[in-house]
Amino acid sequence: MTTDPTTKRRILTGDTPTGRLHLGHFVGSLENRIRLQDEYDCYFLLANMHAFTTRADKPDEIRQDTIEIVKDWLAAGIDPERATIVLQTEVPAIAELTWFFAMLVPFNRIMRNPTLKTEIESKGLGDTYSFGFPMYAVGQCADILAFRPDLVPVGVDQVAHIEVCREIARRFNQVYCRVDTHADDKDHEKLGGVFPIPEALVGRVGRLVGTDGKEKMSKSLNNAIFLSDTPKQVKKKINAIYPGQSRNPDEPGDPEINPVFDYADIFIKDESFVADLRERYRKGDNLGDGHVKAFVIEAVNELLEPMRERRAAFDKAGGDDVVIDIIRMGTQRANAVAEETLALAKERMGLGFGSRREMLGI
């Protein structure tokens, strides 16, 4: 490690293990995490408890998805020497803080959360979702605040959750640490609050359209390009995108209704090259849809190639066993921070009766 992590500001973010990560995850949040690994003391959480809120009957799947997500992270460039990978279910402070925080937020405030509402609809949970399902929204605040981070890199769909987290942090500081209700967010810690008021950092692409050209890229909609896809799969998926119109290479087209141009903007690095493609497409200057796709395929494969190499090297080195070691090492590091947070919080709540060690008798 180059700098003492304790002097760096902290980042916490995480993913629910629901399957492999795709390009939407990458541009929505993952690339920010990779970029900020040196500058911040980073904690990346495997939110496996959250996976149980909708799939409690599928423990084997959840275990495998948890391991797969770590592989995706490592392949994408997260470095376990610099960043800390954390397994949620082995951080007891998170579960305890969830209870305390649940008492600082009105039930109806949680149920009004638009992200939860959308999830209930899109996952077809109807009105039979578990009690634990909406509880995860409070749990997420504990995930974050256990690490007292300044920044939470997330996709846009998570911003509503971060807002609840900020409200709970303010409320805790006001109720238990005598921080004035009019205090500025950035002054909370200076004024004695246990928690900073963390900020969401949204990725450069809020919503990446899927290969169906309509919906947001998502595993469950079958319109995703996965970070682990082979060059052939990438080619096949991009070639199958409907360009929004039917035209010949010498006929004028509208790039604005062609989802392939969204991908061109996002994945082709040379902006003037893309501007030129657009112009030629508009004019019908001998530019077929197949050509545009070929450039996009090349750019996406260029992004994914180093990930493929890292994944292969890593599979050779031991695969799942290596992942489990990394999880163990990271979670140990994470518990040091989370236990410190919990002790501080309990102290302020008048619950400082003895240390964890004393109470466990170890």
Ligand code: TRP
């Ligand atoms: N709910 C997030 C998602 O589905 C995952 C998550 C869990 C998370 N805990 C978090 C994200 C804490 C940021 C911070 O993507």
